[in-house]
Amino acid sequence: MSSIRERNKELILRAASEEFAEKGFAATKTSDIAARAGLPKPNVYYYFKSKENLYREVLESIVEPLLEASAPFNQPGHPADVLRAYIRTKIRISRDHACASKVFASEIMHGAPHLSPERTAQLNAQAAHNIACIQRWIDQGLMTRIDPHHLLFSIWAATQTYADFDWQISTVTGKAQLDDADYDAAAETIIRLVLKGCEITEPAAPSA
Amino acid sequence: MSSIRERNKELILRAASEEFAEKGFAATKTSDIAARAGLPKPNVYYYFKSKENLYREVLESIVEPLLEASAPFNQPGHPADVLRAYIRTKIRISRDHACASKVFASEIMHGAPHLSPERTAQLNAQAAHNIACIQRWIDQGLMTRIDPHHLLFSIWAATQTYADFDWQISTVTGKAQLDDADYDAAAETIIRLVLKGCEITEPAAPSA
DNA sequence: GTCTATAAGCCGATAGAC
DNA sequence: GTCTATCGGCTTATAGAC
Structure with missing residues (x-):
């Protein structure tokens, strides 16, 4: 059951949308995305590999x-x-x-x-x-x-x-x-x- | 005669407008502004004190x-x-x-x-x-x-x-x-x- | 007033324990 | 799969020679 995976990816994507929208790509810190998603920062990299990749998905x-x-x-x-x-x-x-x-x-x-x-x-x-x-x-x-x-x-x-x-x-x-x-x-x-x-x-x- | 001062400030302001417009505040490097203005980077700080200050003037x-x-x-x-x-x-x-x-x-x-x-x-x-x-x-x-x-x-x-x-x-x-x-x-x-x-x-x- | 050379700190990314 | 602790690079900003 990979529903945890799905749920976390969704949480991160939503948090990233909000952060990128608020501050723009360069000014957004991956730690802020993680914090907003309620997850530790390495999870962001685990699921999306890089900040740029995450941005492209948004x-x-x-x-x-x-x-x-x-x-x-x-x-x-x-x-x-x-x-x-x-x-x-x-x-x-x-x-x-x-x-x-x-x-x-x-x-x-x-x-x-x-x-x-x-x-x-x-x-x-x-x-x-x-x-x-x-x-x-x-x-x-x-x-x-x-x-x-x-x-x-x-x-x-x-x-x-x-x-x-x-x-x-x-x-x-x-x-x-x-x-x-x-x-x-x-x-x-x-x-x-x-x-x-x-x-x-x-x-x-x-x-x- | 402070016309060098005026000229340099103008050059930097114009270069900064272009750089900030192209990439946004956070993604713009002061070294790129200096390069575009044809001046060494410390001049940017000499005339405008900080990147944020320069941005606010633009x-x-x-x-x-x-x-x-x-x-x-x-x-x-x-x-x-x-x-x-x-x-x-x-x-x-x-x-x-x-x-x-x-x-x-x-x-x-x-x-x-x-x-x-x-x-x-x-x-x-x-x-x-x-x-x-x-x-x-x-x-x-x-x-x-x-x-x-x-x-x-x-x-x-x-x-x-x-x-x-x-x-x-x-x-x-x-x-x-x-x-x-x-x-x-x-x-x-x-x-x-x-x-x-x-x-x-x-x-x-x-x-x- | 001008510029070279450097310090200081921040942030993306990861190693490695759990 | 998850997270703590840390590295390494990059960029702002400045010290100090000219």
């Missing part, structure tokens, strides 16, 4: 959710529905994977030195696909002519900011922690800016 | 521009004009102070441990003022009912992303460096999302 844990967030773009749908679903999912990631999101953001900010070329390529391919999809909508007259790159950058930035800059959000709103209603309001605000800003009309109601 | 250098960006909110004006000017200035900061912007972003992401309480208070007061201003516009019927906090967060995020996540921008657009036209396009895209998204009509043309 990073890896957020890539799949990020790629899956683009699912709405991968099947046919009206721009209003696709973008609404995409924005809601991105906000949900900021809420549910706040620490890993922040670690990912910090990684990107510093030029993604720990992200594998495969992962970079995957993320890029998905981005290119989403951009092409938006361009098609424009060509079909479903939305106003707007640069798809900049539109996507704005959506990424606006949704990720709730994880990345949570300190700023807390300070300005005066709430230590956003609740579900706040995240909903954030999503609806961004959806409004995007749909109205791109002059996207609602799809015709299904006749069924 | 951080400080971006606060004034950030506060000044809100100038349009501090005088009466039509929402369309104020927001347009604000967004253009924020984008200009991302372009002209790219390194310091990134250092600031990284600092905020990790809970602003090096930012003085005075600076935090100033930035907060300005944010509160801007939010109140937007709320007034809503009450006056000049724009749609939208949560001013979330609107401001989206504007901050969308404009700062060009400095903070330049690696991502470069990777997705395939351009190593954005040119003036790209920054203009970015600003106009964000302006469009905000003005149309908030249903802000243009001010009546001046009768003169």
Whole structure:
């Protein structure tokens, strides 16, 4: 029964996410990760071999959710529905994977030195696909002519900011922690800016 | 004549901005800053006393521009004009102070441990003022009912992303460096999302 | 004011007992 | 598999010659 192994790995991963998110890779001490996990430091090395390895696992844990967030773009749908679903999912990631999101953001900010070329390529391919999809909508007259790159950058930035800059959000709103209603309001605000800003009309109601 | 002093301090500050922006505070070595500045390491300590002190000066250098960006909110004006000017200035900061912007972003992401309480208070007061201003516009019927906090967060995020996540921008657009036209396009895209998204009509043309 | 050469301490990583 | 006790390298910071 290796459930102790599973449990400890999970404890360390969670503690590492929190520490890396709070202080960044270089400023995080493995002894702090161990302390937060409630385990002695050598266990961290026993399970993960090195600090960098542990960091890469945290990073890896957020890539799949990020790629899956683009699912709405991968099947046919009206721009209003696709973008609404995409924005809601991105906000949900900021809420549910706040620490890993922040670690990912910090990684990107510093030029993604720990992200594998495969992962970079995957993320890029998905981005290119989403951009092409938006361009098609424009060509079909479903939305106003707007640069798809900049539109996507704005959506990424606006949704990720709730994880990345949570300190700023807390300070300005005066709430230590956003609740579900706040995240909903954030999503609806961004959806409004995007749909109205791109002059996207609602799809015709299904006749069924 | 202390112009050597001024010149060296300037060289070190610039090198430090670049190094801190690239790698973050903890991962940056003072020897690398010295090397980039083309000076021996002890000069860094001679002029700035400590690595942390140098970092705080870099951080400080971006606060004034950030506060000044809100100038349009501090005088009466039509929402369309104020927001347009604000967004253009924020984008200009991302372009002209790219390194310091990134250092600031990284600092905020990790809970602003090096930012003085005075600076935090100033930035907060300005944010509160801007939010109140937007709320007034809503009450006056000049724009749609939208949560001013979330609107401001989206504007901050969308404009700062060009400095903070330049690696991502470069990777997705395939351009190593954005040119003036790209920054203009970015600003106009964000302006469009905000003005149309908030249903802000243009001010009546001046009768003169 | 400038720089070489060095001290002091911290932290990632591990040897080896249990 | 687990943890105590320790090493070794790296980096901040400075002493002291020029």
